[in-house]
Amino acid sequence: MNPKQLEQLLLLEQSGELAPAQRRALAAELAASPDARRFRDQLRALAAAVPPPAAGPAPDAAARIAARLQRNRKSLLAFRPVWKPALAAAAALALLLGIQTFRPAPAPAPVVAAAVANADEEWTDPLDADFTELEELLYAIAADESFEISEL
Amino acid sequence: METDPTIGTEDAQLLAAYRRGDAEALGQLVEKYKRPLFAFLSRFAANPGEADEWFQETWVRAIEHMNVFRQKNLLSWLFRIAHNLIIDQARRKKPDCSLDAPVAGGAFLADLIPAAALSPADEAAGRDLGRHVAAAAALLPVEQREVFWLRMDAGLPFKEIARIQRTSVNTALARMQYALAKLRAELAPAYRELQESRP
Numbered sequence: 232m233n234p235k236q237l238e239q240l241l242l243l244e245q246s247g248e249l250a251p252a253q254r255r256a257l258a259a260e261l262a263a264s265p266d267a268r269r270f271r272d273q274l275r276a277l278a279a280a281v282p283p284p285a286a287g288p289a290p291d292a293a294a295r296i297a298a299r300l301q302r303n304r305k306s307l308l309a310f311r312p313v314w315k316p317a318l319a320a321a322a323a324l325a326l327l328l329g330i331q332t333f334r335p336a337p338a339p340a341p342v343v344a345a346a347v348a349n350a351d352e353e354w355t356d357p358l359d360a361d362f363t364e365l366e367e368l369l370y371a372i373a374a375d376e377s378f379e380i381s382e383l
Numbered sequence: 384m385e386t387d388p389t390i391g392t393e394d395a396q397l398l399a400a401y402r403r404g405d406a407e408a409l410g411q412l413v414e415k416y417k418r419p420l421f422a423f424l425s426r427f428a429a430n431p432g433e434a435d436e437w438f439q440e441t442w443v444r445a446i447e448h449m450n451v452f453r454q455k456n457l458l459s460w461l462f463r464i465a466h467n468l469i470i471d472q473a474r475r476k477k478p479d480c481s482l483d484a485p486v487a488g489g490a491f492l493a494d495l496i497p498a499a500a501l502s503p504a505d506e507a508a509g510r511d512l513g514r515h516v517a518a519a520a521a522l523l524p525v526e527q528r529e530v531f532w533l534r535m536d537a538g539l540p541f542k543e544i545a546r547i548q549r550t551s552v553n554t555a556l557a558r559m560q561y562a563l564a565k566l567r568a569e570l571a572p573a574y575r576e577l578q579e580s581r582p
Contacts, residue, residue, distance in 0.1 A: 235560065242534075242541070242559055242560070243541070243556070245534075246534065246541055247540060248540050248541055248542060273567075274563075276512075277563070277566065277570075280512040280513050281513065281517075281536070282513035282514060282516065282517050284418075284421075284422030284425060285422060285425035285431065285434065287417050287418055288434070288435050288439075289435050292417065292435065293409060293410040293413040294406075296409065296439050296442045296443060296446075297406050297409050297410075299439060299443050300409075300443055300446055300447070303443065303447065
């Protein structure tokens, strides 16, 4: 067992979290190794040397906590009746401004409109021909009752 | 009002009583957990006044966020909130500051601080291992310091500490080992004295 593993097991032993197999392994190591025992003593000495913690909070801590909670609650309650009407007013204002500033999109200039119309007429989609063929095939299938779908 | 089934019966009853307006119930809860919680916070605060402020803040946050509380142990919940508070404070006070941070001359920050950590009076009273431990622990990175004090002061198991720090048991254990390694190095002379003084 290396020192790191030994220390882990000693720490888990101190915290009462050793699994049975770990407990057996640690006991064997401590029994066999004076270094391991010395290491455990060091760890215990450190734990024992830890200075005592501060005594406690101010005597009126609970009263001050209660006062802060009360104050926070009051400010929340004070805020609550205000935010809904404020939100409604903001929404109404936004709607009003939207209506007032709304302008319909201007019609395209005559030259542009004519160009678009020409383009529509002149342009033919190459896929159109394929779709037409497919349409004809589907009609043929519908007309021919002996047609097997596998022929597709 | 119904009591909260997720926490201990007595605590749940006191919380329910407080929600009904019984301020005395909150006083009882604060009294019940004040020692371990304040002890933990005071290990990180700059002075008792700051520890007192953090203590109140922890309780206020705990009560106000009780709806997201899902543990059975109120003290663990308080420690978790205290942990968040400490981490927030540490980030505000010392961004990117670590004992392992390299400084000029190829040294590390940890190598330079110890002389400043103990006052001349403390140095003179070198036999006081406890003071040395506290001074050396104050120099640890915050996560390691948390594990160290949650173990040493509060006596929490690593499983619980891992939950508070939202990490694995192995990480909590490793943090403790890093902390101990650094303390051992810092406390080597005092350790030797301690060993030599033993029969």
